[in-house]
Amino acid sequence: MKTVAIIVVVLMILAGAAMGVMNFLEIGPFAVVDPDQVEEVSDEDHIFIAMDPLIVNVFSGNKIIATLRVSLKLDTVGDDNASFVNNNLPKISDYLFRDMHAFLPRIISPEDGSLDIFLLKKRLKMAADKLYPVGQINDVMI
Numbered sequence: 001m002k003t004v005a006i007i008v009v010v011l012m013i014l015a016g017a018a019m020g021v022m023n024f025l026e027i028g029p030f031a032v033v034d035p036d037q038v039e040e041v042s043d044e045d046h047i048f049i050a051m052d053p054l055i056v057n058v059f060s061g062n063k064i065i066a067t068l069r070v071s072l073k074l075d076t077v078g079d080d081n082a083s084f085v086n087n088n089l090p091k092i093s094d095y096l097f098r099d100m101h102a103f104l105p106r107i108i109s110p111e112d113g114s115l116d117i118f119l120l121k122k123r124l125k126m127a128a129d130k131l132y133p134v135g136q137i138n139d140v141m142i
Contacts, residue, residue, distance in 0.1 A: 045077050045078055046075055046076070046077055046138070047075075047077070047078070047081075048073045048076075048141075049073065049074045049085055049089070050071075050072075050073050051071070051072045051073065051074065051089065051092075051093055052093065053069050053070065053071045054069070054071075054072065054093065054100065055067065056068045056100050056104060057101075058104045058105050060105060065105075065108070065113065066104075070100065070142060071142070072124070072140060072141065072142060073140075073141040074092070074128070074137050074139075074140060074141075075138040075139035075141060076138055077138050081136045085136055085137060088132075091131075092128070092131065092132075095127065095128075095131050096124055096127060099124070099127040100120070103120075103123055104120070107119055117142055120142065121140060121141070121142050124140040124142070125137075125139060
């Protein structure tokens with residue numbers, strides 16, 4: 001029991017030292033942000049691109065347990081990103097469809113068939129970021 005207490009105290013000291021070093025070097029959560037470098041984006045710059053509805057069959061074993069019709073909108077910032085997304089909309093649609101087809105059976109509740117929309121939205125945003133990591137797609141709305 002004494003050794004566990006000593007290990008906990010040593011870890012707390014190391015964590016405090018690490019926080020002190022990050023504060024001194026102004027890195028991590030203690031980084032100083034120059035207000036001149038922060039780029040403000042107004043709500044007027046957001047462009048919403050509606051996608052065709054995606055119809056996804058959710059399988060469990062050899063049975064279809066649900067058929068979902070999902071309407072998505074992609075949020076982009078700026079005209080350049082909007083034109084890029086419009087030009088690549090078939091590729092984005094296919095990628096999101098394949099990701100949902102693989103992911104939906106894991107998040108649909110088998111008891112009542114309910115779907116966690118918040119989790120699906122986070123997953124689609126993560127998939128969009130994986131497809132185009134530069135930031136052309138700002139958000140995915142269901």
